[in-house]
Amino acid sequence: MSLVTVLSPAPGQPLFFLRGAASTYACGVHPSGLLCHLHWGGPLAPDASLAERLESGAAAFSPERRRGAALWPKTGYDTLRYEYPTANTGDFREPAVDVRHADGTHGLRLIYAGHRVLPGKPALPGLPATYAEAPAEAETLEVDLRDERENSGILVTLSYTVFADRDVIARSARITNRGSAPITLTRALSAALDLPHHRHDLLTLPGAWARERWVERAALRSGAQWIGSRRGASSHQSHPFFALLAPQADETQGEARGFSLVYSGNHHGGAEVDQLFRARALLGIHPDGFEWHLAPGESFQTPEVVLAFSAAGLGGLSGQYHRLYRERLVRGPWRDRERPILINNWEATYFDFTAEKLAAIARTAGALGIELFVLDDGWFGKRNDDTTSLGDWFVDRKKLPEGVADVGRRIEAEGLRFGLWFEPEMISPDSELYRAHPDWCLHVPGRARTEGRHQLVLDFSRPEVVDAIYTQVAKILREAPIGYVKWDMNRHLTEVGSAALPPERQGEVFHRHILGVYAFAERLVREFPELLIEGCSGGGGRYDPGMLHYTPQFWCSDNTDAIARLRIQHGTSLVYPPCTMGAHVSAVPNHQLHRSTSMGTRGRVALAGQFGFELDLTKLDEADLAEAKDLVEQAKRTRHLLRHGDLHRLADPASGNLAAWMLVSPERDEAVVTAVLALAEPNWRFAPLHLRGLDPTARYRCVHGPEGEWTGDVLMELGLPLDALSQDFQSLRWHLRRIA
Ligand code: GLA
Secondary structure: OOOEEEEOOOOOOOEEEEEOOOOEEEEEEOOOOOEEEEEEEOOOOOOHHHHHHHOOOOOOOOOOOOOOOOOOOOOOOOOOOEOOOEOOOOOOOOOOEEEEOOOOOEOOOEEEEEEEEEEOOOOOOOOOOOOOOOHHHEEEEEEEEEEOOOOOOEEEEEEEEEEOOOOEEEEEEEEEEOOOOOEEEEEEEEEEEEEOOOOOEEEEOOOEOOEOOOOEEEEOOOEEEEEEEOOOOOOOOOOOEEEEEOOOOOOOOEOEEEEEEOOOOOEEEEEEEOOOOOEEEEEEOOOOOOOEEEOOOOEEEOOOEEEEEEOEHHHHHHHHHHHHHHHHOOOOHHHOOOOOOEEEOHHHHOOOOOHHHHHHHHHHHHHHOOOEEEEOOOOEOOOOOOOOOOOOOOEOOOOOOOHHHHHHHHHHHOOOEEEEEEOOOEEOOOOHHHHHOOOOEOOOOOOOOOOEOOEEEEOOOOHHHHHHHHHHHHHHHHHOOOOEEEEOOOOOOOOOOOOOOOHHHHHHHHHHHHHHHHHHHHHHHHHOOOOEEEEOEOOEOOOOHHHHOOOOEEEOOOOOOHHHHHHHHHHHOOOOOHHHEEEEEEOOOOOOOOOOOOHHHHHHHHOOOEEEEEOOHHHOOHHHHHHHHHHHHHHHHHHHHHHHOEEEEEEOHHHOOEEEEEEEOOOOOEEEEEEEEOOOOOOOOOOOEOOOOOOOOOEEEEEEOOOOEEEHHHHHHHOEOOOOOOOOOOEEEEEEEEEO
């Protein structure tokens, strides 16, 4: 049976049903010709009589239009439930798309003009996206809508991909000017839909530097509740994701609907509750600072939104995103490989290092079983602090007289692979590049160039700028034995203008810049397919699905304090699988929060993601070295669970003193369970920790961690005792294996 079913209750009014594993998405053409939303939720059998459910009636003050003795004598344009709402033709709610026409007027009304069903999933030109590896994995419905205005020539094609055996729909829109005059898009969001009621909680992931993706949840109320970034990056402050949850939904039950934008630039999204208490959800590129000039014959492609549904609460929703993102968003050979355990020198040395010092850290690392050494910021130009040299991607011979390749060879001699830090999109005013090309940064003539961390942003909307940086970076990668790159991005965009674009295209710079970032990434992964790239932006500032398409893992946060990390990692795990999440053991007192926690707890928290270290190993005492070695061994013994296991969040660090989570193998024969106590309370006992996802009849033995042997039903129904947790920052980790 196909995934997309098209029924024709009346000529020119098809109904579309997209069938997920345990969900259905349905929409159809209303008698007015408008494409309207029907259903997104549990399974619904295709049925032509459901066409009448597209009707919405009118409300007082609702714009309507008569059409002779039409089938739809009264249609309230602001009460219909749309799939892609438009501006200035009677729907007063937030539009998904708007156009300024050549005559200066704006608005459009989109009427059904045809559709097709394609096997698989077409790529989005120039944009990261989820993909199907075989045609049978997915089906794509494309619906053409044309602007009703005479001679307008605007064609909007909505794309819906439904994946077999998943509950996700990827949506995007392509807008084409088939008229004879230029038009200007003033907004072009990726997806919208009108849900039948507003009884949902809106869950978002706002944050700040060192405090990324804290979960916020509040009931929807009348009016607009938006999230958004105007920073030119997905950012620490807002995150391009939200979910609408049934009020009673929790980790394991209740309906949850997710909206995740596969994009790294500005975003705008959320929900608007209308006068009839229905909820419009939408997500896409932020309309502020966005315009796109479309000459006759040109098209604009929006990034995609991944919609996910689960009736099994937030845990079920995360499961949908985790599986799709690790299997069909991340790409390249590292997608399916276990990742190396790394040591990064940033918090160990900052800018102050020599080749000998690096080799000494690598030597200790090698003895512990660590597999990759990452040389962070400070190896290039004349960079001894953060005031200079971005854009000068050649080695600092004063600091490293024998060059980067020599450092790489020394590291390899210690038995580790070698990795290097870059920040390709940036330029320091104090750099050779800036002195040669002062117009290569984003800027507005006559306006001061605002710096952030003493740096400016290169104008990646210009292909020659992208090319020049690529040439420098690729030269280093070709010459030195480099297996890994950390790709950083340490400020947001200001004075967003380009010296290379004409006035009518200045509104395109934000998006063109991101397209340049993606073009750079695409070139990098094509020329160096074996390179493992870890994304970073002052920690997790650009940890988004767009970047994950190129960088299979992302540095989760510059905050390496184990206790603060609990909440950051918990929020991150709502959307992103643990195998994408960089997490390191750092020194104590912690450099961000000055808190001291044990090596064991720092390690157990870092073992929740792609494990590594970020401290001077040569300064550890014998006891910590032994514990670090044990952590490395645990990381190796359980990293297949990180790659393929299912995550269950067992205790939310934001709603108590305890954080707990577990990973279970798909075969349910192995699991790791971690519990971390933040602050101890007097005379207190935690209830046992109820596990999930195990085989109730199987017997499990703890092969590393507190000793014990239990059956799956006992672990799930009675729980693992937590009596041993009684001190601040204490933690436990069980590695469970099924026994015969
Ligand atoms: C950012 C990153 C850090 C480190 C520094 C180097 O802050 O998040 O991990 O690489 O830059 O300057």
